[in-house]
Amino acid sequence: MATVAGKKAKKAEEEEQPAAAAAAAAEEEEEEEYVVEKVLDRRVVKGKAEFLLKWKGFSDEDNTWEPEDNLDCPDLIAEYMQKHKEKEEKKKEGKRKAASEASGDSEERGSKRKKEEGEKARGFGRGLQPERIIGATDSSGELMFLMKWKNSDEADLVPAKEANIKCPQVVISFYEERLTWHSYPTEEEEKKEEEKKD
């Protein structure tokens, strides 16, 4: 049914309304012909274009898809294509890159950075020469020395492991300074201590 009807859709040139003209032309011909009232949609199936057609005298439930090649209603198709041409072009432009729209004034990351005094520069990273160790602590879980640096009054903590390698003499001085001497208890004194406890 569809293929035959498609061929019969014609338009008289003088008429303004293609559908009406087609209808007029159709009236003069056989009654089995079917007239395209309007082109509603377009799709591509297996590389071939097809159009969704509304048939004059039929309800929308009878709309059918017809291959482009079978149709002979160029003006109806042209009308449809004109309407949708702009839309197709816009669709290709749908994607918008960052520079054009969205990111203009958004967050950015600094392209340059100044290194300020005291920032992250701690311990040996400050590039100073160790002068002497003035204290120690292991409350962080790791043995740390409080290091006094040459030409600076700011002491800070360095890992003992690092100091042992980088300035062993300074470490040794620290330990030597803190040696405290106890005389070795005699055997008699030890016994007295034990008796006291009892």
Add this chain to the structure above:
Amino acid sequence: MISFTCYNVTDDRFSKFKNKGKDSAKRREKRIEVCVQLRKAQKDEEVCKRRNMSMSSVVDEEALSPEYISDEKVASLSIEDIIKEVKSSCRESQTRGCQAARKLLSQERNPPMKEIIDAGLLSCFVAFLGMDDEPSLQFEAAWALTNIASGTPWHTQQVVDHGAVQPFISLLTSPHLHIREQAVWALGNIAGDGPHYRDALIDCGVIPAILALTCSSLQVGYLRNITWTISNLCRNKNPFPPLSAVQQLLPCVTQLLHHSDQDILCDSCWAISYLTDGDNDRIDIVVKTGIVPRLVELMGHDELSVMTPALRSIGNMVSGSDLQTQMVIDAGVLAMLPRLMRHPKASVQKEAAWALSNIVAGPCKQIQQVITCGLLPLLVELLRTGDFKTQREAVWAVTNFTSGGTVEQVVQLVQSGALEAIIDLLQVKDAKVILVILEAINNMLLAAEKIRETEKLTLLIEEMGGLDRIEMLQNHSNEMVYQAAHNLIEKYFADVSELYNALQLSVTRV
């Protein structure tokens, strides 16, 4: 306090010890003093940790003011004195002078960069960079030059013109970690100046040298600097970094993206955002690394500093081909968008809306995924309540949707309240936005035609106050706007306002 018990000692050695001869009161005093210092140092260390990379408050506020004369012997030398020291032939003087310059250049306000440059000190500093037998001097010079390079393009140019680039690249192989780190920083500033210096550094072989550092380094502070410098090597357009450079840097960046430190993640994401901010071929290079799922994951990171560049990167990627966009969708981006579309920060909402607008610019299959993930109501929320920049992106989303969506999908869009929302936005001043809205309405009517519901839709538009607005837009000052409004009226509302139009036209022709 540590103490040792030791036996078997001679008096001779004992008498040489520091504490001998001091009474116990004095020694106790000294012990207390040291304990206090230890506690203070530890407290300060903790404060620094908590503040992460920000400027430490440990530094004495006083010390930052130029008038402060500290006990440190080199703190506030005048530039004149600095020149004398630096230009002397004595290593110690040079170090003192260079350190003094470094401190001046590190001060928070108005570091005297131009004065140092005008004093002719840059060539000295650059010469110091090459003195491998004087690491303290190298370090001070490197730091001083880093800070000068952090200034204006002119400042950076001075550093480069005095021949600092090659020495800095050489310092990347210094045996001292803090010196390597300083060189990385300086090179980051030079690269960050713009594509010209970036490419000059690349030509000098900076990339292999920096990549070599990432193998062994595990110290976070060091790695942070390396990451930042790498991001600057990825940065800038016109031109983009050479493809070969990008190919070399990407594996490292993708590795860094799996680190847990937030500063490293932040700069790695920025690097990706720079690399994806281009044509689809550039996006392809990044997508092929397989990093997309990780980036989508980072879109949900708690820290704004990480989430922002991750979102930007993803936004860039979905502005690419349909295939690239599909990969991003497959990685789960649609599930991450709701939180971002509701984010308290307007710029996040805006970027999320922009990303969405690009996703719905794709084929109807992708549009369907957007619908399935429940994003339509959120889009309408943005149209209604977002700030203007967000609304603008959301409007694009609607128009793109109507352009690529099937009739059924467009119907769903209208039912979600989007039509009403964009009609409300017809009163904005921005002509471009109005045009985009009119296009959306036009597309919706085209869709309605396909299912013979044109009249229904025009009635709906009229009820929503759209007809009135579109009619008024025929008087808009922007030619494209009144043309578009007029076309709409003529095509779809002619029977309603034909008479009105006729009158209108006859008046304006005069």
